[in-house]
Amino acid sequence: MISTGDGSSVWGADSLWRLWLYGDAVFTDEDVEQTWRFIVKKMPHVLRAL
């Protein structure tokens, strides 16, 4: 459902399957990985300051 930055379409079969399964926009595995990769690599000071 959510574009993952690599140009994935919201109209693809995977997205329609997710629409049926979740009934709403949700984060994908790749979204989670990209987000945490960004936090760890680009904002390590935030994690160190916890």
Place this chain on the structure above:
Amino acid sequence: MAWWDDAAEAVGSAVGWVGDAAEAVVDTATEVVEEVTESASDAADAGLDALRDGAASVGPALGAVANVVLGVVKGAVHAVADLAAITFDVVRNVGKLVSDILHLNLADTIADLGNIGINILQLLVWGVRLVTGAYFGKEVSDYFMRDRALTFIRTLIVDEFGKKDGEDILRKLGSGSLHFGLPIAATARIMVADSNTFPFVTLHNAGVIDLFALAGLLSFNSFRIARERTRVVRVDAAGSNVLIPPISRFAIRSFLNSGGTTMRIRAFAMTPSSVVLCWATSLATISAWRMPDITAWIKS
């Protein structure tokens, strides 16, 4: 003032408070019941998640079985919770419909009917997702996805910060608990315009804003079905908001005719979209709401 203004004020003032009372009763009742059902659903989620994590800690095979079995149970819980949420929304929208009819607020009445139509569509989607098993599949899928995500994050953090510091960071993020994630501190604020600092009368007379519409009352100045949710209240001498009796067309008319001297009022942006409108229209020339000085609007 036109004759229809007189008629609308007479009828609206007489029955408007009945509509406000009905809407307040419905809102309060549904919010209380909703709070109870949401708490019950959250407690059920926490219990099921704890059971699943316990099973997963024994071994991957038992974890996989728990993902499926407990995922199905969690799906059933969420299906009931969603049905309850839609039902409460219908009740709330019907309450608002009654209130807007009694306020003779045609634009909002049409919007309320549209919202009830959306509720019916939501019920249809809910039925399809329940019958086709989506509710259960979602929770099973979520459990497997959660496992994959936690494994990925653990590996990433330990690789970056080392075993000792990495484990410390993971513990602070809530690893091993039910609430894993980056803690974010936030403060809730609501945007408000006060007649002491905001030129309601000037902007209303210039046609930039419609104070009657902002107050959710019948207006002959504008007609917007998809109106942003706002609320206008009187302010007493001590600076407190006066919610009862609700502001009427007559009171607003007097306020406007006096140049804003008969009373002090405040207008609140009740939804994020109306706040966004405030920001957006501060830069636009065609607006329903402007902010000459944004700093004067923000109150905690």
